[in-house]
Amino acid sequence: MYRLTLVTLAVIFCSLTPVNGGKVLVSPVDGSHWINMEVIIKELHSRNHQVTVLRPSDSWYIKPDSPHYKTITLNSSAGFDEEGIGSSLTPFLTMQREGASLWSHISMGYELMIKWYEMHKQLLQTVEKMFENTKLMQSLRDAKYDLLLTDPAYGGGVLLGHRLGLPLVFNVRWTIQSEGHEAIAPSPLSYVPIPGAMLTDKMTFTQRLKNLLCYFFSCLRIWYFIDPNYKPFVHRHFGSDVHYMELFQSADIWLMRNDFIFEFPRPTMPNVIYMAGFQCKPSKPLSxxxxxxxxxxxxxxxxxxxxxxxxxxxxxxxxxxxxxxxxxxxxxxxxxxxxxxxxxxxxxxxxxxxxxxxxxxxxxxxxxxxxxxxxxxxxxxxxxxxxxxxxxxxxxxxxxxxxxxxxxxxxxxxxxxxxxxxxxxxxxxxxxxxxxxxxxxxxxxxxxDQPMKPLDRAMFWIEFVMRHKGAPHLRTESYKMSKIQYYSIDVVAFLLTVVLLVFTVFICVVRFLCRRVFCRSKVKKE
Incomplete structure (x- = not known):
């Protein structure tokens, strides 16, 4: 009986799959974004990974206690305010119902942008306080996390990840600037519609003109409402030669919350992993x-x-x-x-x-x-x-x-x-x-009809980054290039200069030969 018990225990022990749990630091976005982030966190916990979540003290959705993760509560007011969001939506809906003038719509849009500007400003103040809190930062370094998982719709997690020197994995559809693809993948305006333009990938001339104008206004929004917050912060903490979007573009893996059932066909990158519907699951019985x-x-x-x-x-x-x-x-x-x-x-x-x-x-x-x-x-x-x-x-x-x-x-x-x-x-x-x-x-x-469930695909790539301390071989270095280098303007200018030089030399030679021939003929006549 004793031997049988030992044999049984040995068989059970040998059949167990070895698990190497990692340590994941999470910097989420509150509200509906947290709902899908929590799905990933629960799955990480089920796979024996230790998860620590950073949350503001006034967080709306992110609870301080959970069986699936530990929390670090920051003394800040960078969370979502349910009443504030509701109150800001009411006048917007009322204005639409009452058929307000174009100027009213522009004013409302401007006010909305100002609110987003203030939200990002408040967020960066929280990040500034974290960076200045040497005790907190040292505790985060001492924890020896394997990676930082964040939603780049806010930039706090990206900035913290770089400050701690951790590999970055994004749970992404939006960055602080726009839709995630635009930050990392080529996005030709001829067939990639700007979000909000209400266009497909098949555009007429007029629609391509509209897409270009939407892109222009998107750039204006970035210049006036995003750059003034992030540029000085990044220059102050990461160097005057660093553009804040470089910190986003250098992320190891982009877990993209959409796919080509939803997205129109467009260029993508090898470190973009599509996981649309990862939060979906078979229905359970109703009450x-x-x-x-x-x-x-x-x-x-x-x-x-x-x-x-x-x-x-x-x-x-x-x-x-x-x-x-x-x-x-x-x-x-x-x-x-x-x-x-x-x-x-x-x-x-x-x-x-x-x-x-x-x-x-x-x-x-x-x-x-x-x-x-x-x-x-x-x-x-x-x-x-x-x-x-x-x-x-x-x-x-x-x-x-x-x-x-x-x-x-x-x-x-x-x-x-x-x-x-x-x-x-x-x-x-x-x-x-x-x-x-x-x-x-x-x-x-x-x-x-996929070979692998979206959530399993997301888990594979998160654990891939843990195992290999990043995924730099999947990441393009094009973000380090200037616009002149990226679009080969310097190469085109060089080639045009060479062509112009050759043409100039050719013209000079022809003129020289013509003059010699003319002079000889003139001498003969004389």
Whole structure:
């Protein structure tokens, strides 16, 4: 019996896979960005890696205690303010509804840029305090982290990673300047649309002109609202010859939260790893109350509506119209709404403060998803094959829904003009026109047909960086080149100079020969 026990233990011990857990420092972005960052963190924890998360003291989503990670709470106010975001959105929506003038829209856009400027300024003040806190910085160095995982939509993690000399892995779709590809990959304006331009990769002359103008205004935004914060900070701490975007471009791996189901075909780079839908997973059973409500829809099915983490309610006139439109449908509706209960609400509509979005989208009775156009929600809709009705509100949401509309899987409404009639018409079109569901099922099939799950792919490359202390062989060094070198302007200028010189010499020789011939002929005549 004793020998049998020893043999059994030996077999079990030999069958165990050796695990070398790493140490990961995480500098996240709050709000919806944290939701998908937390998915990666939980997976790292499940693989026996130690994760430490830096969080501001006023963080909205990032909790100080978790079984999946340790936290270092910074004494700062660089977190997201739920009430502040809601209050800034309300006047923007009101202005759109009231048909404000062009100047009002420009003024509102300028105010929004000023707010982003102040947010980045506040963030850099937090980073400055960290750099000055010698005790904190020494503790971070002593911890001997293997890499720093960050979201480059804010620059704090990038700056800290370089200060600590750690390999950088990005959980990215946006950088502080624009969409992630634009910072690292060639982006020809002839067929790569600027985010927000609402264009595809097939552009007419007029559309290419629009794309160029959008690029110009994007550069203006960077020059006036991003450069003034980051340039002096980086010059102060990393040297006057360092441009702040070089610190972003030198990251080892870019885990990109999209793919070519969502993105139009474009150039990319070897250290860009696509992991769209990494947060998606098969649906779990609903609670009994919710399942009973869904089943009560019968053959008509269910409509799910939510406007993401930042927007729990809309202006009352819009919610009244939306509720009235829902009331005229035979489908049951599950709507995340935290505002005043609409007076036009029908018996077929269930209002919730929170809903299990992924589980509802994966339910076979879900027919349509009414959404605001956040990347996470759109990817979950693609994963589960549910067509969309769009109510984009701000930021990248209009551009995201434009891409879905271009693929024929979404009907998009303007929040400025939405009413019960056009909202009802859009719902009926997506519900009863088979092409929307058929095309979304095709996208879902393409998305799922991969040799490796997106989350597993992300984990492989994070652990790859841990094993090899970085991935410099995948990283282009082009970011170290000047614009003149990058576009070979110096080479073209040299070749033109040579051609001009040869041409000049040729002309001089010809003129010399002509003069000699002329002189000889003149002498002979004399």
């Amino acid at each position: 009994k109350e919710l399942e009973d409500f869904v089943q009560s829809s019968g053959e008509h099915g269910v409509i799910v509506m939510t406007l993401g983490t930042l927007v729990g309610k809309l202006p009352e006139d819009i919610t009244e119209d939306i509720a009235a439109a829902f009331a005229q449908l035979p489908q049951k509706v599950i709507w995340r709404h935290t505002g005043k209960r609409p007076s036009t609400l029908g018996n077929n509509t269930l209002l919730l403060d929170w809903l299990p979005q992924n589980d509802l989208l994966g339910h076979p009775k879900t027919k349509v998803f009414v959404a605001h156009g956040g990347t996470n929600g759109i990817q979950e809709a693609i994963y589960h094959g549910v067509p969309l009705v769009g109510l984009p509100l701000m930021l990248d949401q209009h551009d995201n829904f434009f891409r879905m509309e271009a693929r024929g899987v979404a009907k998009v409404l303007d929040i400025a003009t939405v009413n019960r009639d056009n909202f009802l018409e859009a719902l009926k079109e997506v519900l009863y026109e088979p092409s929307y569901r058929d095309k979304m099922k095709t996208l879902s099939s393409l998305h799922r």
